[in-house]
Amino acid sequence: MSSSTDRAPVGPWRLAWRRFRAHRLGWFSLRLFALMVLLSLGAELISNDRPLLLRYQGHWYAPVLQDLPETTFGGDFATPTDYLDPFIQRQLEQPGNWVLHAPNRYHHATVNYFAREPHPAPPSADNWLGTDDRGRDLFARLLYGFRLSVLFALALTASGVLLGLAAGAIQGYFGGGTDLLLQRLIEVWSALPELYLLIIFSALFEPSVGLLLLLLSLFGWMGLSDYVRAEFLRNRQLDYVRAARALGLGPWQLIWRHLLPNSLTPVVTFLPFRMSAAILALTSLDFLGLGVPPGTPSLGELLAQGKANLDAWWITLSTFALLVTTLLLLTFMGDALRDALDPRQARP
Amino acid sequence: MKGQSVPPVVTLSAPQDLLEVRELRVSLGGREVVHGIDFNLAAGEKLAIVGESGSGKTVSALSLLRLLPQAGLSGSVRLQGRELLTLAEPELRLLRGSAVAYVFQEPMSALNPLLTLGQQIAEVLQLHRGLVGASARARVLELLESVGLPDPLAQARAYPHQLSGGQRQRALIAMALASEPRLLVADEPTTALDASLRLQMLALLDEMRQRLGLAVLIITHDLHLVRRFADRVLVMKDGSVVEQGAVDAVFAAPRQAYTRTLLESLLQRELPPAGACTVTSPSQSRPEPACLEAMALRVSYPVALSGWRGWLRCGRYWAREGVELRLEAGQTLGVVGESGSGKTTLALAALGLLPHQGRLRVLGQDWLDLQRPEQRRLRRRVQVVFQDPYASLSPRLTLEQIVAEGLQVHEPGLSRAERLVRVLAALREVGLLAGLAPAEQQTWLQRYPHEFSGGQRQRIAIARALVIEPQLIVLDEPTSALDVTVQQQVIALLLRLQRERGLSYLLITHDMAVVWAMAHQVTVLRAGQVVEQGSAESVLRAPRMPYTRSLVQASGL
Numbered sequence: 001m002s003s004s005t006d007r008a009p010v011g012p013w014r015l016a017w018r019r020f021r022a023h024r025l026g027w028f029s030l031r032l033f034a035l036m037v038l039l040s041l042g043a044e045l046i047s048n049d050r051p052l053l054l055r056y057q058g059h060w061y062a063p064v065l066q067d068l069p070e071t072t073f074g075g076d077f078a079t080p081t082d083y084l085d086p087f088i089q090r091q092l093e094q095p096g097n098w099v100l101h102a103p104n105r106y107h108h109a110t111v112n113y114f115a116r117e118p119h120p121a122p123p124s125a126d127n128w129l130g131t132d133d134r135g136r137d138l139f140a141r142l143l144y145g146f147r148l149s150v151l152f153a154l155a156l157t158a159s160g161v162l163l164g165l166a167a168g169a170i171q172g173y174f175g176g177g178t179d180l181l182l183q184r185l186i187e188v189w190s191a192l193p194e195l196y197l198l199i200i201f202s203a204l205f206e207p208s209v210g211l212l213l214l215l216l217s218l219f220g221w222m223g224l225s226d227y228v229r230a231e232f233l234r235n236r237q238l239d240y241v242r243a244a245r246a247l248g249l250g251p252w253q254l255i256w257r258h259l260l261p262n263s264l265t266p267v268v269t270f271l272p273f274r275m276s277a278a279i280l281a282l283t284s285l286d287f288l289g290l291g292v293p294p295g296t297p298s299l300g301e302l303l304a305q306g307k308a309n310l311d312a313w314w315i316t317l318s319t320f321a322l323l324v325t326t327l328l329l330l331t332f333m334g335d336a337l338r339d340a341l342d343p344r345q346a347r348p
Numbered sequence: 349m350k351g352q353s354v355p356p357v358v359t360l361s362a363p364q365d366l367l368e369v370r371e372l373r374v375s376l377g378g379r380e381v382v383h384g385i386d387f388n389l390a391a392g393e394k395l396a397i398v399g400e401s402g403s404g405k406t407v408s409a410l411s412l413l414r415l416l417p418q419a420g421l422s423g424s425v426r427l428q429g430r431e432l433l434t435l436a437e438p439e440l441r442l443l444r445g446s447a448v449a450y451v452f453q454e455p456m457s458a459l460n461p462l463l464t465l466g467q468q469i470a471e472v473l474q475l476h477r478g479l480v481g482a483s484a485r486a487r488v489l490e491l492l493e494s495v496g497l498p499d500p501l502a503q504a505r506a507y508p509h510q511l512s513g514g515q516r517q518r519a520l521i522a523m524a525l526a527s528e529p530r531l532l533v534a535d536e537p538t539t540a541l542d543a544s545l546r547l548q549m550l551a552l553l554d555e556m557r558q559r560l561g562l563a564v565l566i567i568t569h570d571l572h573l574v575r576r577f578a579d580r581v582l583v584m585k586d587g588s589v590v591e592q593g594a595v596d597a598v599f600a601a602p603r604q605a606y607t608r609t610l611l612e613s614l615l616q617r618e619l620p621p622a623g624a625c626t627v628t629s630p631s632q633s634r635p636e637p638a639c640l641e642a643m644a645l646r647v648s649y650p651v652a653l654s655g656w657r658g659w660l661r662c663g664r665y666w667a668r669e670g671v672e673l674r675l676e677a678g679q680t681l682g683v684v685g686e687s688g689s690g691k692t693t694l695a696l697a698a699l700g701l702l703p704h705q706g707r708l709r710v711l712g713q714d715w716l717d718l719q720r721p722e723q724r725r726l727r728r729r730v731q732v733v734f735q736d737p738y739a740s741l742s743p744r745l746t747l748e749q750i751v752a753e754g755l756q757v758h759e760p761g762l763s764r765a766e767r768l769v770r771v772l773a774a775l776r777e778v779g780l781l782a783g784l785a786p787a788e789q790q791t792w793l794q795r796y797p798h799e800f801s802g803g804q805r806q807r808i809a810i811a812r813a814l815v816i817e818p819q820l821i822v823l824d825e826p827t828s829a830l831d832v833t834v835q836q837q838v839i840a841l842l843l844r845l846q847r848e849r850g851l852s853y854l855l856i857t858h859d860m861a862v863v864w865a866m867a868h869q870v871t872v873l874r875a876g877q878v879v880e881q882g883s884a885e886s887v888l889r890a891p892r893m894p895y896t897r898s899l900v901q902a903s904g905l
Contacts, residue, residue: 010796010799011744011746011796012743012744012796012798013744238739238740239734239735239736239739239740240739240740240741240742241742242696242699242701242732242734243732243734243740243809243812244742244753245701246699246700246701246727246730246731246732247727247731247753247754247757247758247812247816248723248724248727248728248754248757248758249753249757253757257742257745257753258742258745261742261744261745262742262743262744
């Protein structure tokens, strides 16, 4: 007891965080995943057909940020410059000029019209992981596709958590008739065939990432609301909630200060698993062609290409490797988080 | 005379000792929790191990048969001369349940909810006695009858949830006896039972002991139970035996200071005389309005509805007759009863958390007549302290946030500094910050409930109620989750607060000893009806109704 008096007080969340960090595989996974996400956020600097910075005839340009017509570099037309054009490259290599290229010289939409091999091309010094069947660089497609998947999954998870928390909190706190009514509504709602709706909507509207996010959000919150509802139902009859009611707190204060913080454990535990489920959902929809609009870099679309070009092993293999790594890291994180938040675990 | 031919007691008892424990040490997770204990147990003897939670009494008892898989054991445990600590696992498994049987504290969780009692007892018979079929069935009925269960045929077909708590505990004992053990280890066998059932259970254990020549090792924190039941007692503290001997000798003349504190914590009555507070009030001449007054108040509790109506809702049992209660200002009214007597409903109704039927005037007002803002003003004057200090504090708030909460609701005008002053004053008043430097007090305020002990938590709960200066505090079993020595301290604190502030308490409890220590008036409830009512002295000294008498007896008063 004497040592506990000098120790700084530690909250329950802080304790859980400590336990999470003590879990080596989970902590490693979190750091690796964070690194991958950070790198993909800077995808424009890693994989781009436009040079990052260049000096041409005494002027400085940053083509990443600005559109430059070909006439700038002595071309004939006022069209955006194709930096892979051998003519432009020669211009830029003249003495006095200086170019800083991105490590990988292809954007996800760049088609290399000057490639030496037919598409899809196997891995080479030019295209590290080869190209897809339209001549676009596979590494660039994967990098941008990964970014889109992760951001999409984050957004879907966030919306799912918010909706699930709200619905579960209302059901669990008010209980009785409200609970009964909402529960039946949820059952009806969950019985709607999601996939058919997606097909119908993709026929009605122009497909876009935003529309997809909206549709998936509408159905993605129901599993979570059940857990939150159960936690609220359990917690609301505990003595500390009764004591707070006897103190005169209103319903929203009760929910905000007492019930919500004590009902978050299942929500937090499920975050990584929800993320991986969201990534997988987007990938499968893209694979089926029901997902993002054509041209958008996406892992599912790459898998579909791999299936259509079985001899181009590099497409399937690299996409598969990226997907497995991502999902595995998320699962490891989820495992560690579940252990860290398990109340039966001994404190470190 | 023949007396000379009887050999000295020592040589007689030594070969007969059923169980012999020498230098038993137990470590859990690398930390030693039992530091070398010694004791003997003869056949037919009743030994009690007492101690507070964390004293190592349950760990020691479970270690006798190596029931804690992760524990590191050393020393020697001999059962009928056989060393158990080095015995091979398969042989040990034969002994478990056959030579030594355990009865655990919580009868509901010790029984498998999916099997009938008959099936569960027959399983033991098959395992240890090799009985199957008709002979097993006959033995099951015999056992159930021997533990005093009426209609054994029906009980054998019943599932655990169909039985009452007392019946379940009897069934567990029948199950333990099925293998005809030599030693019965009972871990807090009566804690989960209502007061009036405890005596019956002890009588049953004693009867079984006499009939079968069992030795009984009972583990408990309840000193009344020890005095009533055991031959010898072993007092444990922090993993060591501090005292052992015959019960009478230890109770009459405890040698160790710790045993004395344990015994002194048997509650004493040191009340401020009834009406002591009204003497100081200026309006002594005219009768003060009652602090709490119930007229024809009908209490209810939830019961399961039969048939399809039970699918969607729970039924409520409404007591036929109303309850009449009166609590004068500055006094304590004890409301006693078993679970299901409606006393908790009464507490919640007094707090305005549950609608009621009939009249219930709290500080002259009825919750049902009030509008929202008036309710909020009344909330400030009526506060509550709950039973379980582990459930009554939100685990995600700091000490400061917990105590300051009432101030934020009722005095939103206070600045943060002013609030802090009030919080510190309340904590000091409940004796929580005594002897701490200001810097240390600051770190204490930022602590979370899991860093405090049970007694400290109960003090925090009291401080949370006190900080908004209420007049009436509802105490819902305020001490039943605490160790005996802590119980005594908390009661002393409550009594001091009552003296100094003229507080009124509505004390809800099932423990007559607490009523004896705290209450001026007492009301005994059963199934929502008042059984007996009057001043605490008269009711406890000379209970008129048999029900009250059984409650008083069970508390060992």
